[in-house]
Amino acid sequence: MIRLFDTLRREVVELRPRTPGEVSLYVCGPTVYDVPHLGHARTAVTYDVLRRYLTWRGVDVKMVSNITDVDDKIIARAAEEGSSEADVAARFSDVYVRELEALGVAAPDERPRATEYVDEMVSFTAELLARGVAYVIDGAGVYFDVGRYPDYGRLPGRSPEGLLEGAGARVAVDDRKRDPLDFALWKAAKEGEPTWDAPWMPGRPGWHIECVAMALGLLGDGFDIHGGGSDLIFPHHENERAEAEAAGRRFARLWMHSAMVNVEGEKMAKSAGNFRTLADVLAAQDPRALRLAMLQAHYRTTIEIDEAALASAAAGVQRLDAFARRVGALGAPGGGSGAAPTPDCGEARAAFAAAMDDDLGTPAAVAAIFDLARWGNVRLDESDAVGAIEALATVQELCGALGLEVGPTGRADEDDGRDAVQRRVDERDAARRARDYATADEIRSELATAGIELEDTPAGTVWRRVR
RNA sequence: GCAUCGGUGCCCGAGCGGACGAAGGGAGCGGCCUGCAAAGCCGUCUAUCGCGGGUUCGAAUCCCGCCCGGUGCUCCA
Numbered sequence: 404m405i406r407l408f409d410t411l412r413r414e415v416v417e418l419r420p421r422t423p424g425e426v427s428l429y430v431c432g433p434t435v436y437d438v439p440h441l442g443h444a445r446t447a448v449t450y451d452v453l454r455r456y457l458t459w460r461g462v463d464v465k466m467v468s469n470i471t472d473v474d475d476k477i478i479a480r481a482a483e484e485g486s487s488e489a490d491v492a493a494r495f496s497d498v499y500v501r502e503l504e505a506l507g508v509a510a511p512d513e514r515p516r517a518t519e520y521v522d523e524m525v526s527f528t529a530e531l532l533a534r535g536v537a538y539v540i541d542g543a544g545v546y547f548d549v550g551r552y553p554d555y556g557r558l559p560g561r562s563p564e565g566l567l568e569g570a571g572a573r574v575a576v577d578d579r580k581r582d583p584l585d586f587a588l589w590k591a592a593k594e595g596e597p598t599w600d601a602p603w604m605p606g607r608p609g610w611h612i613e614c615v616a617m618a619l620g621l622l623g624d625g626f627d628i629h630g631g632g633s634d635l636i637f638p639h640h641e642n643e644r645a646e647a648e649a650a651g652r653r654f655a656r657l658w659m660h661s662a663m664v665n666v667e668g669e670k671m672a673k674s675a676g677n678f679r680t681l682a683d684v685l686a687a688q689d690p691r692a693l694r695l696a697m698l699q700a701h702y703r704t705t706i707e708i709d710e711a712a713l714a715s716a717a718a719g720v721q722r723l724d725a726f727a728r729r730v731g732a733l734g735a736p737g738g739g740s741g742a743a744p745t746p747d748c749g750e751a752r753a754a755f756a757a758a759m760d761d762d763l764g765t766p767a768a769v770a771a772i773f774d775l776a777r778w779g780n781v782r783l784d785e786s787d788a789v790g791a792i793e794a795l796a797t798v799q800e801l802c803g804a805l806g807l808e809v810g811p812t813g814r815a816d817e818d819d820g821r822d823a824v825q826r827r828v829d830e831r832d833a834a835r836r837a838r839d840y841a842t843a844d845e846i847r848s849e850l851a852t853a854g855i856e857l858e859d860t861p862a863g864t865v866w867r868r869v870r
Numbered sequence: 871g872c873a874u875c876g877g878u879g880c881c882c883g884a885g886c887g888g889a890c891g892a893a894g895g896g897a898g899c900g901g902c903c904u905g906c907a908a909a910g911c912c913g914u915c916u917a918u919c920g921c922g923g924g925u926u927c928g929a930a931u932c933c934c935g936c937c938c939g940g941u942g943c944u945c946c947a
Contacts, residue, residue, distance in 0.1 A: 430947095431947075432947085433946095433947065434945095434946085434947095440947085441947095442946085442947045443947050444947085445947070447947080449947095475945085476945075476946095559873080559874090559943080560873070560874075561872085561873065561874095561942090561943075565872060565873070565943080566873095566943065566944085567943085583944090584944080586944065631947065632946075632947030633875095633941080633942085633947085634941080634942075634945095634946050634947065635946075635947070636942075637942070637943070637944075638943090638944040639944085639946085641944095642944085660947095661947075662875090662941090663940085663941070663946095663947080664947085665940070665941095668939075668940070669940080669941095670940075670941065670946090671947095672945080672946060673945080673946070674945055674946065675946095695895085696895095699882075699883060699884085699894075700882080700883060700884085701883090701884075703875090704875085704876080704883090705875080705876080705940060705941075706882090706883090707882085709882095711881065711882070711896085711897095712881090712882060712883095712896095714896080715881075715882060715895060715896040715897080716882090716895075716896085717896095718895080718896055718897090719894090719895050722895085722909095722910095725908095725909055725910080726909095726910085728909080729909070729910070758884095764884080764885095766883065766884045766885090766893080766894070766895095767884060767885085767893070767894075769884095769894065769895080770884075770893055770895080771893095771894085772894090773893095773894055774893090774894075777910090777911080780909090780910055780911065781910085781911065781912095783911095784903090784910065784911055835905080838905075840905055840906070843905085844905095844906070844907085847906095847907080847908095856908070856909095857907085858907090858908050858909055859907080859908075859909095860908095860909080865909095
């Protein structure tokens with residue numbers, strides 16, 4: 404039984420899919436007006452892990468994650484650099500997709516763009532107008548009438564009055580709106596902005612309606628999980644919910660929100676100017692280190708990703724790789740040799756699943772993996788090849804369910820300069836056999852300078868490139 | 871202001887009433903292994919679980935108060 408925290412109900416609940424054995428998942432993606440930062444990475448990793456784990460559990464997952472490619476900020480950016488909105492969106496969308504892939508985030512089944520769904524948004528808006536839960540303000544746009552949706556405020560856990568407090572002072576309210584909380588479904592066209600035709604006036608869609616159109620359109624009514632970053636709870640997700648349900652549609656059955664990434668104790672945000680780009684981290688670190696660092700904290704707690712956290716996680720990843728390398732040095736006869744899983748692999752698997760079933764307890768799941776790796780290393784020390792191979796296979800399988808690829812890195816047989824390096828390694832081995840340790844150590848430090856690390860194992864000297 | 875989350879060892883970070891005599895990772899130290907290393911294993915070191923009350927047979931875990939910090943309140947992943 405898989406349990407997840409539902410933001411709407413404010414408690415961990417059993418995941419009861421619309422169709423047993425299948426889970427439909429919609430995750431809010433980014434507005435592509437700039438390069439992705441660590442916050443985007445965390446959200447993407449969170450749902451990538453959810454999806455991979457469910458799949459590992461035998462659930463058939465259909466995942467949709469959108470890209471918002473029409474928005475005020477994209478328009479502003481285009482104006483700023485004298486390019487087109489389409490160009491800005493295409494460019495940053497490409498970067499987003501590419502960098503997430505480098506992070507090991509699998510592509511969703513569908514990655515719809517808002518601009519591809521304008522027709523659906525127009526008809527949805529028409530439906531809301533027809534139902535009398537939305538109204539037109541000439542020259543301004545079409546607005547959702549919050550007063551017609553009594554449940555408004557439940558997702559963020561606030562009353563409508565509470566939502567207004569402190570907010571009114573910050574935002575200029577159009578006094579033609581019936582309620583300050585009313586929000587735009589459609590924005591009237593402005594000179595030079597991307598514009599589409601609509602029965603009421605030419606213009607462009609508001610933000611929230613795109614997700615409603617795409618989620619309902621691709622996953623259908625009453626889809627299982629809607630996720631995103633916790634900063635989207637209000638207003639974005641609450642407005643989506645209001646729109647869909649006011650139109651008489653059953654929306655998400657469960658709401659998930661991943662927590663923020665902080666920088667020096669404060670939320671990382673483009674608007675705060677303190678963000679760290681994904682590209683920076685990817686360039687400096689093994690992408691797996693970033694993923695592990697995120698997995699070692701629960702998805703609902705705020706994390707701080709700094710050099711220390713990254714270095715610590717990188718060391719952990721290396722430890723797992725080293726285990727794989729040690730097993731590999733056995734000259735393993737491929738696979739688990741048909742042996743029945745040893746008890747400890749079963750225990751690890753059970754601990755892993757129990758942790759993950761409980762609201763995606765990745766920290767405990769990761770702990771189970773490290774425990775198993777240690778156990779496998781002991782098997783190795785005791786010359787139990789079958790046990791060690793089995794342990795590695797299990798470690799890799801469980802890591803795979805978290806999107807972490809573990810294996811021998813910097814492998815000698817894939818190295819460009821392998822012949823030259825191997826020659827020196829052989830020379831060193833010869834020197835060692837002759838007990839000429841001075842020469843042997845000289846060669847070792849020479850190779851170390853060149854970024855080659857040596858390990859003398861019972862099966863011979865293994866080397867790998869570390870940089 | 872209102873709402874909400876959190877304060878656990880040297881660092882990160884789980885746990886959220888009973889095998890906690892507090893997971894896991896990282897760092898340190900000692901040992902084994904090694905020609906020496908590396909890797910690995912074993913052992914070990916830092917924890918009055920923010921502070922003060924309370925409930926309970928029993929609290930890191932529940933309640934009350936206080937202190938400190940984060941986040942949200944129509945830019946946001």
